[in-house]
């Protein structure tokens with residue numbers, strides 16, 4: 540089974556209350572080839588919410604609150620779901636502090652990217668699950 544970031548499947552769960560639909564990913568979910576989830580919603584974070592970025596291994600909102608525990612809690616629930624459905628591949632939203640793969644924002648809220656993975660992406664990679672972003676399948 541393939542896991543996809545819910546915002547890529549049209550769910551309005553991004554920090555700004557919007558989605559980031561990719562038609563091909565919506566089709567995969569409709570055909571039962573993939574299931575969508577949002578680790579941040581699973582972590583009981585509200586929508587909309589302040590944007591957040593990783594800094595020094597922790598996750599902070601743009602007003603400086605350390606929200607690492609909530610983000611970690613959601614990523615762990617999402618990982619359990621991935622295990623439950625026998626996930627082998629995932630397509631996750633690029634650049635997110637949770638779902639980002641390979642590149643994430645640097646924690647200064649200035650738009651600068653650095654090498655790194657979102658926390659959910661990191662958990663999946665640790666389980667040898669292949670992770671892609673929407674950019675690789677578009």
Ligand code: SF4
Pocket residue numbers: 544545546547552553554576577578579580632635637638
């Ligand atoms: S946590 Fe992932 S699925 Fe949820 S809004 Fe952010 S990028 Fe999309």
